Structures are given as C-alpha cells and as structure tokens.
Amino acid sequence: MNDAPADLLTVDQALAVLDEAPVRPRVMRVKLQDAEGFRLAAPVVADRDYPPFDKSLMDGYAVRSVDLQAAPTELNVVGEIAAGQSASVSLQPGQAMAIMTGAPMPDGADSVVPVEDSDSAGPNRVRLLATAQAGRFIARRGSDCAAGSVLLEKGTKLEAAQLAVAASIGAAEVDVFARPCVAVLSTGDELVPIDQTPGPAQIRNSNNIMLVALLRRLGCDVTDLGSVNDDPKLIRQSIEKGLQSDILFVSGGMSMGQYDFVPKILIDLGVDLKITKLRIKPGKPFIFGVKGQGARGEGQVYSPLAPCPSPLAPAFVFGLPGNPVSSFVCTLRLCSRLIARMSGWANLDRWISAKLSAPLETNGPREFYQPAVFDGSIVQPLKWKGSADIYTLAMANALIVRPENAPARPAGAEVKILEIPS
Numbered sequence: 001m002n003d004a005p006a007d008l009l010t011v012d013q014a015l016a017v018l019d020e021a022p023v024r025p026r027v028m029r030v031k032l033q034d035a036e037g038f039r040l041a042a043p044v045v046a047d048r049d050y051p052p053f054d055k056s057l058m059d060g061y062a063v064r065s066v067d068l069q070a071a072p073t074e075l076n077v078v079g080e081i082a083a084g085q086s087a088s089v090s091l092q093p094g095q096a097m098a099i100m101t102g103a104p105m106p107d108g109a110d111s112v113v114p115v116e117d118s119d120s121a122g123p124n125r126v127r128l129l130a131t132a133q134a135g136r137f138i139a140r141r142g143s144d145c146a147a148g149s150v151l152l153e154k155g156t157k158l159e160a161a162q163l164a165v166a167a168s169i170g171a172a173e174v175d176v177f178a179r180p181c182v183a184v185l186s187t188g189d190e191l192v193p194i195d196q197t198p199g200p201a202q203i204r205n206s207n208n209i210m211l212v213a214l215l216r217r218l219g220c221d222v223t224d225l226g227s228v229n230d231d232p233k234l235i236r237q238s239i240e241k242g243l244q245s246d247i248l249f250v251s252g253g254m255s256m257g258q259y260d261f262v263p264k265i266l267i268d269l270g271v272d273l274k275i276t277k278l279r280i281k282p283g284k285p286f287i288f289g290v291k292g293q294g295a296r297g298e299g300q301v302y303s304p305l306a307p308c309p310s311p312l313a314p315a316f317v318f319g320l321p322g323n324p325v326s327s328f329v330c331t332l333r334l335c336s337r338l339i340a341r342m343s344g345w346a347n348l349d350r351w352i353s354a355k356l357s358a359p360l361e362t363n364g365p366r367e368f369y370q371p372a373v374f375d376g377s378i379v380q381p382l383k384w385k386g387s388a389d390i391y392t393l394a395m396a397n398a399l400i401v402r403p404e405n406a407p408a409r410p411a412g413a414e415v416k417i418l419e420i421p422s
C-alpha cells in the first residue's frame with residue numbers, strides 16, 4: 001500500500017468508528033455454577049442485611065459489658081450458642097452465655113470476651129479475666145451491607161470472590177452477557193496446517209492458533225475455520241460461512257497485492273467497509289466492515305444450548321494483516337473494543353505509565369506498538385525486528401505505545417504501555 005500517512009485513519013479515529021458500530025449484547029440466564037468468567041447483565045442486590053444478625057466474631061462468652069467493668073469477674077453460664085443456632089432466652093445481669101464464632105448474639109448481651117481470657121470457675125460458672133467494652137468482637141447486623149444495596153454492578157466479571165457474593169445473596173441463577181461468537185480464517189497459498197511439513201516456499205499457519213487463543217482470552221466463543229488458498233472462490237465460501245458469526249476475523253490477503261482478494265470479496269458480499277486503512281504499526285492493512293442492518297443481537301433469543309455461530313445477521317468483519325505481530329496488535333488494540341461492547345461492558349483502556357530501561361528512537365508517522373517486558377515499574381523495549389517477529393512478541397508481556405512522530409526518549413523517561421492479557 002502506498003498511501004500517504006494523511007490518507008489513513010489514526011488509531012483514535014478507528015476506535016471512534018468501532019464505538020459507533022450498532023451492538024446489542026445478548027443476555028442469557030445461567031446457573032451460578034456455570035457463570036464463572038461471564039459479566040453480569042443485571043446488578044446483584046442484597047436480599048437482606050449482612051450480617052443478617054448481630055454476630056459474634058470470637059469463640060468465647062457473650063456478656064453484658066456493665067457486668068465486666070473490672071477483671072477478673074465471675075458470671076453464671078446460662079447456655080451455649082453454636083453457629084447456626086439462636087439463644088432462646090435473653091441475658092440477665094450476672095449471666096454469660098458461651099458463644100461460637102458466627103453465632104447470633106443473645107438479647108441483652110453487648111460484648112464478647114474471647115475464650116482465651118476465661119477460666120472455668122466450676123460447673124456453669126466462668127471467670128473472665130478481661131474487662132468488656134460494648135460492641136467489642138461483634139459484627140452488627142447490616143454492618144457489611146444493608147438489604148437492597150447493590151453489591152455487584154452490572155458489567156462486573158464473575159470471578160471467585162464475586163461468585164461468593166452472588167451465592168451469599170442466593171442468586172442461584174444470574175443474567176449474564178453471552179460471549180460473542182467469532183470465527184477465525186487465514187488466507188494464503190503459502191500456508192500449511194501445523195501438523196504438515198511445509199514445502200520449501202511454504203510456512204505453517206500460526207495465525208489461527210494465536211488469534212483463537214487471544215480471542216478466547218478476550219471473552220469470545222471461537223470457531224477455527226482454518227486457512228484457505230488465495231483462490232477467490234474458496235475465500236468467498238469460507239467468508240460466507242464466517243459471516244454467520246457475530247464477528248469474522250480474516251487474516252492475510254488484505255493489502256493491494258495481486259493475490260489480495262479479501263477486500264473485494266467482502267464488498268461483493270455486501271459488507272460495508274467502514275475502515276480500510278490505518279495509521280498503526282504494525283498493521284497498516286486493517287479492515288472493519290459491517291454486513292446487514294440493525295444491531296447485532298437485537299431480537300435474538302440466545303440460549304447457551306443454541307449452536308454457535310448464531311444464524312442471524314448483521315455481522316462484523318475484521319480484516320487483519322497476514323503478518324502475525326500485526327494481526328495480534330490490531331486484535332488487542334482495536335478489535336477488543338468491539339468485543340467488549342458486544343460482551344456488555346465498556347473497555348476502558350487500561351494504560352500504565354512505566355519508566356524506560358533503555359532509550360527509544362524517534363517514532364515515524366504511524367502509532368507504534370512495540371513489544372516490551374514490564375516488571376511492574378520499569379519497561380524494557382524489545383528489539384523490533386518487524387511485524388513477522390512472533391519470537392520477540394512471545395517474550396513480551398506489554399506493548400509500548402509510541403504516538404505518531406513521537407520524539408526520541410531517553411532511558412528513565414515515562415512511556416505509556418498496554419499490557420498483554422494473560
């Protein structure tokens with residue numbers, strides 16, 4: 001492609017186009033046991049106060065603090081409350097009740113003396129070796145959260161702790177956003193499957209497995225359509241199949257070479273190409289297209305049991321450069337934005353500021369994403385060997401973002417980085 005940089009969209013302009021794509025995330029109801037990793041489509045609300053009663057935080061003795069202004073003091077033990085039980089009588093002056101961690105406080109008691117601060121003083125009698133203050137070692141009813149309060153916002157990802165919260169309020173089923181169904185296709189006469197021996201001029205298809213993994217990490221259900229030769233008929237057939245998904249990713253054949261058939265086929269199939277060129281390095285040949293009208297997902301009844309890809313249009317297409325690092329970077333930086341919206345959450349870019357371990361040269365006219373190693377504070381730029389260099393990418397856990405025409409930066413300067421999700 002020989003476009004002057006000014007003819008290409010900037011990354012920010014491309015993101016704005018992606019943010020306008022009509023999307024309506026599908027919602028499905030799943031058992032909480034099956035909800036891990038999904039995002040909530042509705043908030044989780046407290047069904048009652050938590051804790052639901054004044055709760056002892058210690059194994060020990062429930063007491064009236066007025067009885068324990070001096071230590072030691074002896075009290076009559078009038079009962080025992082285990083976790084899961086409630087006292088049937090209230091505590092009178094001069095009395096204590098044995099109580100276990102997590103058990104409800106008896107009426108009349110306002111403090112707990114830990115068992116470590118007690119001695120037996122005969123049958124049903126205890127000697128308490130510490131004074132007591134009202135409220136000590138008690139979690140008050142509602143002190144964690146009040147009935148009706150929102151505990152998990154819509155869009156929250158359900159991981160271990162969030163699942164525990166949902167379980168605690170009895171959300172046996174939850175409404176979550178369905179994962180986008182996406183398909184991955186590579187094109188190129190030179191490609192052979194990974195289990196075949198390539199001829200002298202051939203290479204193994206490494207993009208499919210990379211993109212499948214990255215897209216799964218980004219929250220998609222992925223169908224691997226393998227690779228097809230640079231044959232317009234075969235490419236068209238595979239693209240038609242892929243367009244049944246929410247999003248089709250095609251890598252290779254995207255530029256202006258004699259065998260770069262993909263853009264024309266997409267247009268022939270009625271795909272409206274919203275982005276065709278991009279000022280990003282690596283990754284100039286980048287396509288985003290929409291096929292069909294309305295919002296993807298609108299009016300669709302989605303069931304986790306329904307086949308994926310889903311049969312209803314419209315669909316989105318990303319045309320990615322064949323060069324592996326380019327397709328990786330474009331997917332992570334750009335396509336992830338649409339995936340996030342289709343999954344019901346806003347992908348707020350999580351930029352991190354880091355200090356350079358080594359100087360960087362002046363950047364050219366395209367926004368540059370340079371593989372790097374980030375250790376939590378310092379970022380080490382890896383030597384850029386070009387957009388085919390997956391070997392360096394495989395050592396990276398972050399990308400340094402260089403704005404268009406950025407000046408050279410010395411070691412120690414602050415730069416913006418994007419973490420590679422793991």
Ligand code: AMP
Pocket residue numbers: 186187188190191203204205206207208227251252253254255257320321322323324388
């Ligand atoms: P293209 O975008 O089709 O011009 O391809 C650009 C470069 O990426 C070429 O060197 C291709 O051989 C390489 N390439 C294309 N597709 C793949 C793939 N699926 N796996 C690995 N390399 C690829």
Ligand code: MG
Pocket residue numbers: 187188189252253322
């Ligand atoms: Mg090619």
